[in-house]
Amino acid sequence: MNEVLLMLGIFVAVFGLGYLFITRVPQMLHTPLMSMTNAISAVTILGALLLFSVETSAFEKVCGAAAIITAIFNVAGGFVITDRMLGMFRRKNVAPLKFSNTGDNSPSGQD
Amino acid sequence: MVSGLLVDLLVIALLLAGVWQFRTPPGARRGNWTAAVALVVATVVVLWRHGLESVPLVVIVGLLGIGLGVWVALRATMLQIPALVAFQHGMGGAAALLVSFVELTRDATKAAITPPEVAALLGLIVGAGTFSGSLIAAGKLDRRLPQTPVSLPRHDAMLLCLALLVVAAGIVAALAKDIALLSTVLVAVVALSIAIGALFAIRIGGADMPVLISFLNATAGVAAALCGVAIGNRLLIACGATVAASGSILTHVMCRGMNRGLTSIFAGTRTSAPPAGAAPAGASHSRPEPAAPAPVSVKTSAAPTDVSSNGDPYNHAATLLREARRIIIIPGYGMALAEAQEGVVKLAEQLLEQGKSVKFAVHPVAGRMPGHMHVLLAEADVDYSLLFELKDVNHEFAETDVALVVGACDVVNPAAIERPDTPISGMPILNAHEARHVIVCNLDERPGYSGVENPLYNNPKTVLLFGDAQESVEKLCKGLSASA
Numbered sequence: 001m002n003e004v005l006l007m008l009g010i011f012v013a014v015f016g017l018g019y020l021f022i023t024r025v026p027q028m029l030h031t032p033l034m035s036m037t038n039a040i041s042a043v044t045i046l047g048a049l050l051l052f053s054v055e056t057s058a059f060e061k062v063c064g065a066a067a068i069i070t071a072i073f074n075v076a077g078g079f080v081i082t083d084r085m086l087g088m089f090r091r092k093n094v095a096p097l098k099f100s101n102t103g104d105n106s107p108s109g110q111d
Numbered sequence: 112m113v114s115g116l117l118v119d120l121l122v123i124a125l126l127l128a129g130v131w132q133f134r135t136p137p138g139a140r141r142g143n144w145t146a147a148v149a150l151v152v153a154t155v156v157v158l159w160r161h162g163l164e165s166v167p168l169v170v171i172v173g174l175l176g177i178g179l180g181v182w183v184a185l186r187a188t189m190l191q192i193p194a195l196v197a198f199q200h201g202m203g204g205a206a207a208l209l210v211s212f213v214e215l216t217r218d219a220t221k222a223a224i225t226p227p228e229v230a231a232l233l234g235l236i237v238g239a240g241t242f243s244g245s246l247i248a249a250g251k252l253d254r255r256l257p258q259t260p261v262s263l264p265r266h267d268a269m270l271l272c273l274a275l276l277v278v279a280a281g282i283v284a285a286l287a288k289d290i291a292l293l294s295t296v297l298v299a300v301v302a303l304s305i306a307i308g309a310l311f312a313i314r315i316g317g318a319d320m321p322v323l324i325s326f327l328n329a330t331a332g333v334a335a336a337l338c339g340v341a342i343g344n345r346l347l348i349a350c351g352a353t354v355a356a357s358g359s360i361l362t363h364v365m366c367r368g369m370n371r372g373l374t375s376i377f378a379g380t381r382t383s384a385p386p387a388g389a390a391p392a393g394a395s396h397s398r399p400e401p402a403a404p405a406p407v408s409v410k411t412s413a414a415p416t417d418v419s420s421n422g423d424p425y426n427h428a429a430t431l432l433r434e435a436r437r438i439i440i441i442p443g444y445g446m447a448l449a450e451a452q453e454g455v456v457k458l459a460e461q462l463l464e465q466g467k468s469v470k471f472a473v474h475p476v477a478g479r480m481p482g483h484m485h486v487l488l489a490e491a492d493v494d495y496s497l498l499f500e501l502k503d504v505n506h507e508f509a510e511t512d513v514a515l516v517v518g519a520c521d522v523v524n525p526a527a528i529e530r531p532d533t534p535i536s537g538m539p540i541l542n543a544h545e546a547r548h549v550i551v552c553n554l555d556e557r558p559g560y561s562g563v564e565n566p567l568y569n570n571p572k573t574v575l576l577f578g579d580a581q582e583s584v585e586k587l588c589k590g591l592s593a594s595a
Contacts, residue, residue, distance in 0.1 A: 004226045007340050007348055010123075014349040017127055018356035025133040027475060027500045030361060030482030033133055034328050035196050036143050037357040040126065041203045041331040043150060043350035046157045047210035047338050052169055053161035060217075063209045065168060069176040071206035074199045077180030079147045081187060081195065086143060088189075088489040089136030091496055 032085045039078020045071035116345075118156055123349045125149035130353060136495060153346045189490040190447055193324060193480040194252035197245050200327045204241030207334035208301065211235040214341050215284070216294055224285050227341050232281050234337030235297065239304035240311070241330045247312035248323050252479055258317035263310070267378070270310055277303045311377065317479075318444075318521075318560035321365045322376050324480045329358025361481045368475030370527075370538040425583075428550045428574045429590025435512035435548070437468045439504065441541050442484055443477055445518020445553060446580055452491035454584035455517055459497065461591055471497050472504045472541050474522035505542050514546035516567075518580050520559030525566055533563045549573040552583040 025033050048067035051060060126149040132142030163169060187195045211234035214227075250256035263269065280300045287293040315323045336351025366373055432438065440459060446452055459469045471493065477484035485498055508514060516523055523543040527535040543549050544567050551568065555577050558564050567573055576583040 003343065004340070007343070007345065010345050010348050011336055011352045014123060014127070014352035015356045018130060018353040019360065021127065021130045022133075022357050022360050025130075027364070027473070027482055028485040028495060028498055029133050029136065029139050030364070031192060031196075031478075031480055031486045032139055032143070032482070033130075033357060034325065034361060034481060035192070035199075036129070036133075036146055037354040038196055038199050038203065038328060038331065040146055040150065040350050041200070041328075041335045041354040042206060043153065043347050044203065044206040044210055044335050044338050045150075046153060046344055046347055047214075047342050048206060049154065049157055049163065049169070050161055050342055050344065051210060051213050052164050055164060060213050061165065061168065063213045065172045067206045067209035067213075068169060068172045069179075070202040070209070072173055072176030073180040073183075074202045074206070075150060075180070076177040077184040077195075078199055079143060080181050081184035081192070082143045083140060084184065085189070085192070085486050085489070086136055086140040088486070088492075089495045090489070090492065092494045 028089075029086075032082050035078055035082040035085065039075050039082065042071040042074030042078065045075060115160070118152075119345045119349075122149050122153045122156070122346055125152065126350060126353060130357075136489075150350075153350075156346070157344070189486050191253065192486060193320065193478070193483060194249045196480065197249035197252055197324050197327065199245075200324070200331045201242050201245030201249060203331040204238045204245060204327075204334055206238075207234050207331075207338045208238030208242060210338050211238060211341055212297060212301070214338075215297060216290065227343060228285065230337045231341035232284060232300070234334055234341055235300060236277060236281070236304045237330055237337060238334040239301045240308035241327055241334055243305040243308035244312040244323070245308075245327050245331075247309055248315075248320065248327060251312075251315075251317065252320055252324070256313075260316040260319075261313040266310065266314060270307060273303050273307045273310070277307065314378075315376065316560070318476070319369075319376050320479050321476050321481055321483070322362060322369070322373070325358055325361035325365050326373070326377075327358070329355050329362060332356075332358055364475060365481055368539065370535075424574050424576055425586045425590055428576060429587055429593075431513050431548045431550065431574065432462065432515075432587065432591055433465075435467060437507075437511045438462055438470075438513045438515060439508065439511050439543075439546065440469065440471050441514060441516045441519050441523055441543055442471060442473065442488065443517065443519025443522060444479065444484075445520070447478065447484070447487050447518070449518060449554070449580035451517060451552075451580035451584050452487050452493075454581055454588065456488065456491040456493045458584055458588050458591070459493070461588060465591075469497060470499050470504060470507070472499055472501065474501055474519070474541055475539075477519065477522060501539060501541060508542040508545040511546040513548045513550060514541075514543035516543055516549065516551045516553070517584065518553060520553060520565055521561045521563070522559075523565070523567060524559065524561070524563055526563050529566070533561070535561045535563055543567065544570060547572065550576065550587075552576045552578075552580045552587075554579065 048064055048071055051064040056064060126146055129142040129146030129149060132138040211231045215231045251258060277300055280296050284293055284296040284300060287296060312323060332351045332354025336348050336355060339347025339351055440455060442455060446455060462469045473484045489495060521535055523541050524535060525544045526533050527538045527540045530536060549567060549572055551573060556568055568575060
């Protein structure tokens with residue numbers, strides 16, 4: 001039972017910290033954020049690898065192989081597409097405006 | 112074992128550090144790779160601790176998966192991002208489902224029902240539901256499936272029945288001692304969950320997709336976490352928790368952006384309001400129908416700058432832009448469908464060069480997933496410091512000379528704040544109507560996804576440029592440079 005409590009504790013703690021951090025992510029980065037967390041959610045790859053840590057039946061091999069393909073497709077694709085997206089965000093020197101992603105409604109630096 | 116815990120904590124810290132860096136685009140780029148490193152370390156740790164049988168098989172399918180994933184990721188356009196992300200959610204769900212399935216059939220001989228076993232069952236259900244729901248969502252987002260919500264007769268009753276059946280089958284599976292019986296019941300659980308996910312998703316229409324995709328993000332995380340409990344792996348739980356947190360926050364942000372409850376969106380309550388054909392501005396017929404290039408509507412009345420009263424709304428609009436000092440551009444999904452974002456960015460740069468103040472006001476639900484519009488504009492090479500969120504820019508419309516609306520309707524519909532009885536009432540809108548002049552470049556005058564008429568179109572200070580947004584914007588650019 002202790003084991004289960006520990007696992008629950010980890011879930012709650014990380015969920016809380018993640019929640020704190022993510023509420024501060026500006027809207028502009030929400031798509032890359034989802035794309036990255038999507039890659040992270042394919043951490044089930046660990047579970048798929050663990051299936052192969054012992055002797056496996058043919059059926060388990062098929063399931064495990066499918067799990068590895070789907071998960072790793074998600075991991076690799078997710079991180080690559082996120083990087084591509086973020087690479088598109090550029091600033092130019094012509095920008096006269098102050099970038100504000102926080103709530104401060106400072107008037108624009110331009111007039 | 113202590114060192115094991117330390118390594119786990121290190122991976123979790125790396126992961127959270129990745130999320131922490133999502134404040135600015137350059138930081139986010141580093142954060143993305145930080146999280147990637149965390150996953151690689153986690154994989155190495157698992158392999159180190161537990162070893163691997165059937166190495167050739169694992170390596171081959173692993174490389175195959177990586178190749179496919181990277182290939183697809185490199186080819187996708189930014190307009191396809193929501194569909195791709197939804198598809199990847201589905202793959203994550205499938206992986207959780209497969210792992211849970213094998214885990215459950217493996218230790219079928221156990222006497223008592225253990226918490227990991229329950230978690231595996233739940234992981235199976237959530238994973239299967241995420242899988243089918245995401246595939247439907249991806250199909251809709253990629254416009255391979257109809258955008259309009261599909262509501263079957265007794266939709267709710269069917270969902271309820273399926274849910275009860277899943278619970279019943281789950282209990283049978285938990286009690287089953289016989290491996291053959293267990294496998295059969297588990298297959299039934301998977302089939303039922305897949306049906307639930309599909310039924311759940313088909314009811315959601317095009318413009319509500321941002322909510323669905325965020326929700327599936329959260330369920331994919333939950334499925335991973337449950338999977339982690341099932342196999343007793345702390346890293347999986349931690350990663351799942353991060354994703355679940357992000358998915359729930361984004362779902363909340365999207366619901367707030369539409370001022371609608373999660374249940375009303377998922378129950379498809381509003382969908383009865385608009386006529387079946389009422390797709391978002393220009394969504395139903397964007398590319399295939401190259402939108403009558405000659406917009407007929409000329410509604411330019413009582414404008415103070417009567418220089419161009421020869422009736423050409425484009426001249427009039429160009430004059431307004433030329434005389435304006437402060438301009439706010441409001442991009443909507445219609446702009447993306449008309450592939451007008453590059454033109455819009457060019458226009459913005461032209462205006463900036465003339466020394467005007469130009470800002471982009473982006474509504475939270477402007478695209479097909481949270482933040483989608485920002486990515487589309489970034490792809491069109493906009494300077495991201497020009498992009499502003501609703502709450503930061505809305506108070507500035509009153510001092511703005513021209514609000515330029517491109518392919519957006521509902522998000523600037525004043526009916527949302529003026530009338531109490533519409534489907535969008537209470538939805539936060541961008542206050543374009545407060546600007547001195549409004550220029551609307553939409554495909555036609557039909558209402559947006561909500562089906563609510565937009566009174567902004569009848570406002571005397573509004574210049575309507577109906578037609579393909581790409582052409583309209585191009586004409587504006589020309590008009591602006593011709594007389595500059």
